[in-house]
Amino acid sequence: MTRARYREGARAVAPIAVAAFTFGASFGVLARTAGIDALAATIMSGTTFAGSAQFAAASILGGSGGIAAAVLAAALLNVRYAPISVSVAPLFGGSPLRRLLEAQLIVDESWAVSRRADGRYDRGLLLGAGLTLYVSWVAGTAIGAIAGEALGDPADLGLDAAFPALFLALLVPQVRTRPALAAALLGGTIALVLVPFTPAGVPIVAAAVAALLGWRRP
Amino acid sequence: MSEVWLLVGLVGAATIAFKSVGPVLLGGRPLPDHVAGVVTLLAPAVLAALVVTQLVGGDREIVLDARLVGIGAAVVALLLRAPLLVVIVVAAAAAALARALV
Numbered sequence: 001m002t003r004a005r006y007r008e009g010a011r012a013v014a015p016i017a018v019a020a021f022t023f024g025a026s027f028g029v030l031a032r033t034a035g036i037d038a039l040a041a042t043i044m045s046g047t048t049f050a051g052s053a054q055f056a057a058a059s060i061l062g063g064s065g066g067i068a069a070a071v072l073a074a075a076l077l078n079v080r081y082a083p084i085s086v087s088v089a090p091l092f093g094g095s096p097l098r099r100l101l102e103a104q105l106i107v108d109e110s111w112a113v114s115r116r117a118d119g120r121y122d123r124g125l126l127l128g129a130g131l132t133l134y135v136s137w138v139a140g141t142a143i144g145a146i147a148g149e150a151l152g153d154p155a156d157l158g159l160d161a162a163f164p165a166l167f168l169a170l171l172v173p174q175v176r177t178r179p180a181l182a183a184a185l186l187g188g189t190i191a192l193v194l195v196p197f198t199p200a201g202v203p204i205v206a207a208a209v210a211a212l213l214g215w216r217r218p
Numbered sequence: 219m220s221e222v223w224l225l226v227g228l229v230g231a232a233t234i235a236f237k238s239v240g241p242v243l244l245g246g247r248p249l250p251d252h253v254a255g256v257v258t259l260l261a262p263a264v265l266a267a268l269v270v271t272q273l274v275g276g277d278r279e280i281v282l283d284a285r286l287v288g289i290g291a292a293v294v295a296l297l298l299r300a301p302l303l304v305v306i307v308v309a310a311a312a313a314a315l316a317r318a319l320v
Contacts, residue, residue, distance in 0.1 A: 161288025
């Protein structure tokens with residue numbers, strides 16, 4: 001019964017798993033621009049398992065933004081996993097270590113496919129989908145990073161232009177609501193204004209202030 | 219080299235902690251509403267800032283270069299609903315081509 005649910009979860013994300021593999025491969029290639037080698041890139045995918053934050057950290061470190069800004073920006077992008085993990089918390093049981101390990105399979109896509117029509121979440125779907133995506137993401141990173149080392153200079157390949165395109169592609173599905181669009185416009189403006197005056201990395205962290213638009217009176 | 223491993227370790231630890239908040243720390247209790255509202259807007263705000271800084275950011279200056287050609291091509295690809303990988307490759311190729319021609 002449960003095993004069937006795992007398989008169903010794996011099937012539900014199969015098309016996304018292909019995308020996760022190619023996305024992981026692009027992370028492996030682009031991580032080189034930040035001086036992150038194949039081993040470090042693969043271990044990062046295995047421990048962080050959150051694409052946008054990994055790309056953000058790599059792009060800031062590569063753009064001489066410093067390690068503090070890189071870590072902070074990645075953390076700000078991943079804070080969303082706190083409320084997401086809260087929404088599925090009842091699905092997890094057993095020892096704290098087991099819950100900790102299984103919780104790492106929570107990503108945007110596995111969370112989305114495990115939501116049923118009645119608004120509740122399905123444990124088998126979440127873990128089956130999460131594990132499928134995890135394997136694709138880590139394997140993609142390793143293969144991309146190793147293949148990337150055979151490619152030439154990142155700047156000659158236009159890889160510096162790949163980053164803004166990537167972040168734009170990740171942003172588009174995030175701004176379907178008016179508050180999200182307002183936060184994006186304000187965040188982008190804050191960053192643009194600060195770029196000439198602050199060290200690289202600071203504009204990105206400062207833009208997080210725009211999220212306060214979502215504050216609701218307690 | 220050690221800076222890279224510090225980055226890998228810290229980003230990994232932070233992400234593992236965030237994902238564990240519900241299943242391990244709170245044990246099923248919900249987050250307060252006013253906090254949840256702010257958290258959902260963090261991703262769009264930070265991603266928009268990343269678009270801007272990666273597109274025109276320089277060393278404490280605004281730099282307009284081949285990256286603009288790349289993002290223009292990416293917008294076209296996005297409007298045509300191209301998959302993510304195609305969007306990235308199109309942007310990189312357009313920027314590389316623009317550099318080769320100028």
